[in-house]
Structure formats: structure tokens, C-alpha cells
Amino acid sequence: MAKAKTLHACTECGGTSPKWQGQCPHCSVWNTLVETVVSSGSAAAAENRFAGLTAARAVITLDQVSAEDIARIPSGLPEFDRVLGGGFVPGSVVLLGGDPGIGKSTLLLQALQSVSAVSDVLYVTGEESPEQVAARARRLRVDGRRIPLLAEISLEKIIDTLRTNKPTIAIIDSIQTLYSEALSAAPGSVSQVRECAAQLTRMAKAGGPAIVLVGHVTKEGAIAGPRVLEHIVDTVLYFEGDSGSSFRLVRAIKNRFGAVNEIGVFAMTESGLREVSNPSALFLSHTGDPVPGSCVTVTQEGTRPLAVEIQALLDEAHAPNPKRLTVGLETNRLAMLLAVLHRHAGVACFDQDVFVNAVAGVKIAEPAADLAVLLAMVSSLRGKPLPAKMVVFGEVGLAGEVRPVQRGQERLREAAKLGFTRALVPRANITRQGVEGIEVIAIDRVEQAVQWLREH
Numbered sequence: 001m002a003k004a005k006t007l008h009a010c011t012e013c014g015g016t017s018p019k020w021q022g023q024c025p026h027c028s029v030w031n032t033l034v035e036t037v038v039s040s041g042s043a044a045a046a047e048n049r050f051a052g053l054t055a056a057r058a059v060i061t062l063d064q065v066s067a068e069d070i071a072r073i074p075s076g077l078p079e080f081d082r083v084l085g086g087g088f089v090p091g092s093v094v095l096l097g098g099d100p101g102i103g104k105s106t107l108l109l110q111a112l113q114s115v116s117a118v119s120d121v122l123y124v125t126g127e128e129s130p131e132q133v134a135a136r137a138r139r140l141r142v143d144g145r146r147i148p149l150l151a152e153i154s155l156e157k158i159i160d161t162l163r164t165n166k167p168t169i170a171i172i173d174s175i176q177t178l179y180s181e182a183l184s185a186a187p188g189s190v191s192q193v194r195e196c197a198a199q200l201t202r203m204a205k206a207g208g209p210a211i212v213l214v215g216h217v218t219k220e221g222a223i224a225g226p227r228v229l230e231h232i233v234d235t236v237l238y239f240e241g242d243s244g245s246s247f248r249l250v251r252a253i254k255n256r257f258g259a260v261n262e263i264g265v266f267a268m269t270e271s272g273l274r275e276v277s278n279p280s281a282l283f284l285s286h287t288g289d290p291v292p293g294s295c296v297t298v299t300q301e302g303t304r305p306l307a308v309e310i311q312a313l314l315d316e317a318h319a320p321n322p323k324r325l326t327v328g329l330e331t332n333r334l335a336m337l338l339a340v341l342h343r344h345a346g347v348a349c350f351d352q353d354v355f356v357n358a359v360a361g362v363k364i365a366e367p368a369a370d371l372a373v374l375l376a377m378v379s380s381l382r383g384k385p386l387p388a389k390m391v392v393f394g395e396v397g398l399a400g401e402v403r404p405v406q407r408g409q410e411r412l413r414e415a416a417k418l419g420f421t422r423a424l425v426p427r428a429n430i431t432r433q434g435v436e437g438i439e440v441i442a443i444d445r446v447e448q449a450v451q452w453l454r455e456h
């Protein structure tokens, strides 16, 4: 194939330069020039390469567009289907990102097991040899007879194979190993990753297969450079988990065919990933008797309420700058909570090292855990456990008020299901009918919660 003409485009301002430079000649920002293919067609066609759109069509009104229910291909793993929004959508592109070794290839191979029973699939491996993939399949007891394998890293050859084989679902493991002959950059560079993903996306949208791109998260936490693929694909899933624990979360960050922030929970075992259908039980530490510094909260992940134990340890600081460390929670939020605790509840922690941890490697991004973090800290400071079988949730404001959270009823129901009998929640989250089996205590302000703790 003839080498296509390339340009270097700035990721900040979009300006171009014929050769690579450290600084963009247009906006003077450093290290933003990325090699891109110059399409022989019009500028609009060139734009389409990246947007992953199909050819232009005539203008029609919305009601003329047939919007049948999207047919989905279930992955055979209900937890995976949950994050996908019900299964793979034909012609869609899914990006599955995560740290190397977390289980991306394992999950996809397990999904292919049941998908291959009903439709044609293709597994493209650029990273591992066919022998390695086959060894994994044997370990997972996946029947390989219906899973065609292609060990290839040339984008052009992969596209040719997809055209001839016409699979319904194709797995590309991984996008960082592919290279297009149109670019001179090395595989894994931003320009190659972007070009390869854009071409595959175009193919998927033009009646091609549903494509799953596996992407390794780089040290900075983004997939191959600053989120270069997220806008191109339909669905972005991230695989999360602690290297020290066997639990794995698949989280939907973006989904054109389903809810975002949905999570699927798995455990990595000797024979592959096993689904965990009652994940709340995982994030509680089961220490038996209540201990100081531990408080259970109910967070909401997508449509799923999840009980998570928050642990805090406050210990006398021996250095001038006391430590503030969090695992699974935001450190800035902790600093804010400490200030609120001091100002509004009169509990000073400036001479204490503060450590806060969400159990089992779960990450909590929503403020609903605020009140639980706060009470866990107070409990640790006083060396007094919270009453047994109690959950706490609520957002804490700078004025010391406890604000309501979304879907309070669902959180309470989840707590009741797990056997909790008491809940400390924002007053506005209390409804008249209540939730069976759980005594709800209304809280308006932080000092009220701290006072309640003192009395119980």
C-alpha cells in the first residue's frame, strides 16, 4: 500500500504543521503535535475518519427514522451485560480499558464462549501468541471450535479479514499493538492508536461487526494518551480492581446504549472470572463485633446500590504536617470534611494523622459517603464503635448541613436486605412509608450526627 500523506495536527488548537515540532507553531503549546493521515477526500470526509460516521444522508425528520429496539447479543455473563446495557449492539464499538493483567482478555474470552454459540466471532490477538490464547481458553474451559483466531497487528490485514469473514463480533486485543501502514509512527503511539480505532469504528458503523477494542491504561490513567479514544467509540468500560484483592469491577464510563456508572462485579478465580451477584457482601469486612473507626455507607453505582464499609484511623501525629491519606476516596474531600468537623461540631483533628479507606479496593466518587467518613473519623478519634447493624449516608455541606442524596429509598432497601436495622440519613431522604425492617434516624446537621453518636 502506498504511504498516505501525513500531517502533524495539534491536539489543542487543531493547527497543522508538515513536520513534527516540540511546540505547536499556532498556539505555542508544547508536545501537542500528533501525526495524522491526510485524507485524499474533502475536509468533511477527513473529519468523518475521526468521528466514525458514515456517509452523509439527506435531511429527514426524527419521526421518519425507524427506531426499533436495538437487537442485542448477550455476552452470557449477566454482570457484563449489565454494564453493556443488555449485551453487545451490532455495529457498535466498545473500548475495554484497564491495567495490564487485570483480566480483560479473560473476560472477553469467557464472553465469546456463549456469543460464539449464536453468532460468528473473530478474536484478533496482537499481544499474545495463538498458543497463549489457546492455553488460556483451555484453562477457562472455553470451547475453541467456534472461535476463529487471528494473530495479526497490521490494521489493513485485519480489516481485510473482517471483510471476508464477516463476523458479528470482533475482539481486538489490544488496540495498542495495531499499526496502520498509512502512518510512520510506532504502534501504541497516539497517532497510530487513534487512526486504527477510527478506521475500525468506520467499518463497524458501515454495517460491520460489533468491535471490542482492548486498551491498556497507561501510567497516567488514560488510555493511550489523553483519552484519545473515548470520543470515537460508543461505549467506554474500565476494568478496576486492587492487585491485592481478587475482586474486579467493570465500570461503564460512557455508554450510548445504556446507563453510565453502571458496574459489574467479578471475582478472579483459578478458572477465570466468576460473577458476583450480591456484591454488597464483599465490601463489608465481617469483623464480627463493631470496632472503632468503621462505618458502613450505601453508595450508588449506576442503578445499583452498594453497601461499602468505610474505615478511618486517627492517630497522634509526630510530624509538623499530619498525614491525610485516603484509599478509594478523594483526599480533597477529606480535607473539607475535617474542616467542617472542626468548625461545626467542634472536633479538632489538626494534631492527628488521618487515614481513610473504602474496604476491598472499591472507589467512591459520590459525596453521599461524606457523613459516613465523618462519623468513622469521630468514632476512631474517640475509640468508640458505632452501634452495630447501622448504615449512614448523606452529603455534607460547608455550612455543616447534611444534604439529601439521590435514590435514598433504594439505598435503605439495600441496607435492609443485608440485615442492617438502623440508618442515619439526611432528613429530606425520609419518606412517610419508610422501609420495612430498618429504623431511620433523620439528621439535619453535622453536629447533630456527632451528638447522636455520643449518646449511643
Ligand code: TYD
Residues within 6 Å of the ligand: 098, 099, 100, 101, 102, 103, 104, 105, 106, 107, 136, 139, 140, 268, 269, 270, 271, 272, 273
Ligand atoms: P488477562 O486476562 O491476561 O489480563 P489482561 O488481558 O487485562 O492483561 O489476565 C491475567 C491475569 O489473570 C493473570 O495475572 C492471571 C490471572 N488469571 C487467573 O487468576 N485465573 C484465570 O483463570 C486466568 C485465565 C487468569
Ligand code: MG
Residues within 6 Å of the ligand: 101, 104, 105, 106, 127, 173
Ligand atoms: Mg490481555
